[in-house]
Amino acid sequence: MRKFDAIVIGSGQGGVPLAKKLAKAGWQTVIVEKRWIGGTCINDGCTPTKSMIACGAAAHVIANSQEWGITVSDFKVDLEKIVARKNKVVESFRGGATKGLEKTDGVSILYGEAVFSGHKTLKVALKDGGEEEITAEHIFLNTGTLPKIPPIPGLDAVPYLTNTSILELTQLPSHLVIMGSGYIGLEFGQLFRRLGSQVTIIDKGKQLLKHEDEDVAAAVKKVMETAGVMMHTDASIQKVEQTGETIRLQFTANGQHQVITGSHLLVAVGRTPQSKSLQPEKTGLALDDKDFIRVNDKLETNVPGIYALGDVKGGPAFTHISYNDYLILYKNLVGKQDTSIQDRPVPYCMFTDPQLGRVGMTEKEAKEAGHTIKVACLDMTRVARAIETGNTQGFMKAVVDANDDKLLGVAILGPEGGEIMSVLQMAMLGGMTATQLREMVFAHPLYSESINNLFMTLDK
Template sequence: MKHYDAIIIGAGQAGTPLAKKLAESGMKTAIIEKRIVGGTCIIDGCTPTKTMIASARAAFQARTAGKLGVVIPDVQVDLKKIIKRKNEIVDLFQASAEKGIKTTKGLKLYLGKAFFTGTKELKVEMKDGKTENLSADLIFINTGAKTIIPDIHGLKDVDYLTSTSILDIEEIPEHLVVIGGNYIGLEFGQMFARFGSKITILEKAPHVLAKEDQEIADEICKVLDNEKIEVLRSVTIESVTKTKNGLSVKIEDKSGARKINCSHILVAAGRKAQTDDLGLTYSGIKKDDKGHIIVNEKLETNIKGVYALGDVKGGPAFTHIAYNDYTIVYRNLIEKTKLTIKNRPIPYCMFTDPQLARVGISETEAKEQGLNYKVALLPMANVARGIETGETFGLMKAVVDAKTKQILGAAVIAADGGEIMSVLQMAMQGGITYEDIRYGIFAHPTYSESLNNLFMKLDD
């Protein structure tokens, strides 16, 4: 059995930089990856999807440029070229990540599947057929999450798509049914609508984006409706069957029972932690009823010296959260800081067009917590920059403390929603009040300048 100071399981957005930092600090370190170095973000998450979304946005802008006086008569989508560009960018990022590991002194890369055989002991079934037995003083689990396949009658008998397999589809679906009206489903739905597919989104909840305020979900649905994307809510999917010409989905909603015939089905019903095959019972590491590894505020499990980072531990499943997990663990271990994940900001962005960006608490959460709050709301139709660029769908919304005037949370649906939200996040982290922003000077004409107008609404 080979012994290391530290072993990282999973070469994702937390595992890779952590492995490099630990090795650079003098620790004898190993990192184990069962699939491809880079993790979900680079291989089949953020990098490929946002690359393809950029192509979809370009197609949409070309088709709608006439309203700005620029007429483009024939817009064609070359899916093969889009996929090729996506693959080139993914390969570039992936190669860089793998090179970083292989060129770090004191860091060993194992390509294979790891599982616990003891408290801090692992067996690795290598891709080349060999087996390695490893142990370490410190172990870090960064195995991420995978697609949940819902228990729908007949679904497993058809060639459904996931957020991974759809990235390499060879033809634009004629009619794509998306199971799930959350962030992943909406991004893919709009993307393929802009490529030319007919889209039907099926959501079991009363509204899409279940974690968002109702008006935020409603505004996103207006955007989708404008692009003729059908969104059905409060839907029960009874079964999926093959037909002579494709697939058929039997559903029941407020209109009753009916069938939707389609060419392709995308399953986007959520993700679950990849812990089933880790052998956690042999390690003594505890997990919750959803399979997430339980950690404390410093990301340590119930076993001293064993940590979990990123999606595998539950909580907000975002790349930037996994990366922040790495920075907390590394600084605590090597720099002897006492950082925790308690009360850290959780910004995120859904890359529909316009984007939906969020940070802090929603109005629903403020109400549930019984806070003394006020809400500022500004439609993008009243934002000068939006009017000038022809992008008037969306809104800005902020929840503020009525007494202290601190910003508690914000949601921004806008062309550059993520950038606008980041301004508000910095204000929240710096203790800047909404009055400071209301009277602040911003360059004209920018989207951020309209934060003046947003908080002016609180004067009413």
């Protein structure tokens, strides 16, 4: 058995920098990866999807070029080339992350699948054969999640796609049916519609994006429908079956029984943690009722010396949160600080076009928390830069505490919505008021300049 100072299981956006920084601090560290360095984000999450979404945006501009006074008589979508471009970007990112680990003194890489074999000991079934047993005083679990597959009759008998396998399609679906309307479903739905597929989204929720305010969710639905995506909400799928070359779904929506057939089916109803495959019971590790690893606000599990970071611990499932988890662990264990996940900002962005950038409280959350609020709203049709570029879908919204004039939360559904949100996130962290933002000098004619006009709406 080999003994290390630290074992990191999983090489996602928290695991890789943590392993490198621990090694640089003098800890003998091993990182175990069963697939590829980089985790979900680089290999089948953020990096590949945003690379393909950029291609969808190009197709959209070409298809609608007459709006800008330019006529394109014909164009063709080559999905094989789009996927090849995506793969090149992914391989570049993955290669960079791998070389970074390999060049770091004090870091060993084991390619294989790890399971607990006893108290703070793990057996690794190596990719190239054989097995190795390892142990450490400090163990960090960064194993992430997998697509959740719902128990719908017939689903296990049809060739459904997940967010991973859909990235490898080289022929466009004639009709892509998507089960689920979260970020994955909406981003892929708009992407494939822009590339030329017919797209239908079926979701059990009464509104899209259940954690957002109703007006934001309704505006996103309008964006999708304007793009030509068929939406069915408040729907319950009873059965899935394959009939020849098509997949047939029976479902009830708004009290009516319906049947739809498509060429391809994408299952995007959520994610499930990769925790039970670790055999956590062998080291006494506690899971919650959804099998996420239980942690406290310092990312410590119930077993001293074992920590969890990233999606496997539950909570906000974003790459930047996983990275911040690493910072918290490093500061506490090496820097001897006392940091926690309590009260950290959780910004996020959905990469539909237009983007939805969000940080802080929704209007509903602010009211439920007992705040007296003012709400500023500005339609993108009133934003100079949006009008000039021809991108006027969406609106800006800010929730302001009426007592101290400070921002409680922001939702920006618009072009570069994530970038505008980030400006306002910094304003929130700096304690700036709505009045200060209304009067601030921004360069003209940026999207961010519309922050002036957004807060002017509070004067009415």
